[in-house]
Amino acid sequence: MSTPEEVAPDADAVTRFDDLGISGPVLAAVRDLGYETPSPIQLATIPTLLGGRDVVGMAQTGTGKTAAFALPILERLDIAQKTPQALVLAPTRELALQVSEAFESYSARMKGVHLLPVYGGQGYGQQLSALRRGVHVVVGTPGRIMDHLAKGTLDLSELKYLVLDEADEMLKMGFAEDVEQILAQTPEDKQVALFSATMPAPIRRLAQQYLRDPEEIAIASKTTTNTNITQRYLVVSYAQKIDALTRILEVEIFDGMIVFVRTRNETETVAEKLRARGYSAAAISGDVTQVQRERTVSQLKAGKLDILVATDVAARGLDVERITHVVNFDIPTDTESYVHRIGRTGRAGRTGDAISFITPRERYLLKHIEKATRQTPTQMQLPSTEDVNVTRLARFDDAITAALEETARIEAFRDIVAHYVRNHNVPEGDVAAALAVVAQGETPLLLNPDDDPLAKAVEADGRPRRDAKERAERGPRTERRGRGDYAPYRIEVGRRHRVEPRQIVGALANEGGLGRDDFGAITIRPDFSIVELPVNLDAVVLDKLQGTRISGRLIEIKPDRGRAPRREDRGSSYDRPRRGDDRPGSDKPRKPRHKR
Structure with missing residues (x-):
């Protein structure tokens, strides 16, 4: 070269x-x-x-x-x-x-x-x-x-x-x-x-x-970003993004917001879901006409619209003073795009907030962002149910206070409530609570702190992965993680199909978004293989894996409940390769797992 x-x-x-x-x-x-x-x-x-x-x-x-x-x-x-x-x-x-x-x-x-x-x-x-x-x-x-x-x-x-x-x-x-x-x-x-x-x-x-x-x-890259912008990130799977965004919107104090997505189709999808949850949101992409774009931006500036869901192209050159928050619903792999995106807030000396959703497989982008912006984004926690409930109660209190200031209307309804109390012999406090139920509708005002599957899922995604040095210090996988943490799954490709462990790991990782730590032992038999995957494997991930093909064959993955094979029936058996033994370019062969 x-x-x-x-x-x-x-x-x-x-x-x-x-x-x-x-x-x-x-x-x-x-x-x-x-x-x-x-x-x-x-x-x-x-x-x-x-x-x-x-x-x-x-x-x-x-x-x-x-x-x-x-x-x-x-x-x-x-x-x-x-x-x-x-x-x-x-x-x-x-x-x-x-x-x-x-x-x-x-x-x-x-x-x-x-x-x-x-x-x-x-x-x-x-x-x-x-x-x-x-x-x-x-x-x-x-x-x-x-x-x-x-x-x-x-x-x-x-x-x-x-x-x-x-x-x-x-x-x-x-x-x-x-x-x-x-x-x-x-x-x-x-x-x-x-x-x-x-x-x-x-x-x-x-x-x-x-x-x-x-x-x-x-x-030599010299990209930097505005120091007035607070950068945070949340590690979350794609399936959880809209629920995580909704929870963040409940507790964050924001004026105007831009939510960046990757494709033009997703702009309308995300905007529609936000509207269904009660937020004033609109979508713009490269497909919208200039007239429609100008109308939407004018609504954002005037406060008639609070959230704009946009692609990079559609938001180019956008400067709206109300924008206090930028959310990277889809994190860009291009840090130049990242800098341009978050630059939509914190302009002219104002402060701004940038929140990025990062899937577990996109963690490596954090290093690129840190190097390009000369700043280290802070990992944030998903707002808890208690955080949401405190916010909802405060808004409920504010709504009551605002209504009490409308004295003329309050006086009219006071007579109606008094009439109900006289005729039904019900305390006024119960009537007020019943009216709150009517106003709230079927959706509960408060979340149940004991039932929060979203928080558990996001916490699992956000758990930091050990680096190579820490993994080496902790010893082999079998010492770190019990066999009970994995469950066996059968796939219908085996030795006669010339399948190798790396093909299985690569295919399942790509289709299901799995990481290397999600794989246990891989046992390759003549006509099928047994792969150990996490015991708590998400049903959505398993559903994605159903259509996976390896060497052109549909793997038909399913939990393995068969008998343990006799020694003479067993095929090649492999442990999940450790990082140190599977580094790119390594000529060291993988050692078979010996069973007693």
């Missing part, structure tokens, strides 16, 4: 995208999005990729690297070719979805471009139909891409461009072998772009083996 070209983000020269070789509908889409000048990574990378050379980009998340590789790909796309021309590999479904959305935005002015996100948790039917119709760009996680390759449903024989995004994260998550197998099944003359925040030895080996004389570009 060539010597890294260090690029600082405060370069003096002003360059436009058309100066880099971007033109036509791609350039028009970039201008529609409000981009004026390229970021340093874009400035250095786009001409290199347009020139046909491989690239290794060392840049933190948030430097604008998605556009750095997406724009050159779209600029040279052959619409007539129906087999995939570009493949982007990303470590998580969240990043794959975000990259796919970016491609969609950049290709908005192009006709006939077909993009497909491929990741766990999404039905195969939709993906297979799209692949049969013809797809130009595929963005996916390594596990699901491997699955399509094994089934023969993804043809990479005419691939021209391959991007490895967040390569270091992919290797940390154990995808090293999958990535190499995918690379091995692509044409030799393709162009490759590899992006990584760090450059450990395994990444360098990968670049040296699969890239041809790449230009290495290093970006």
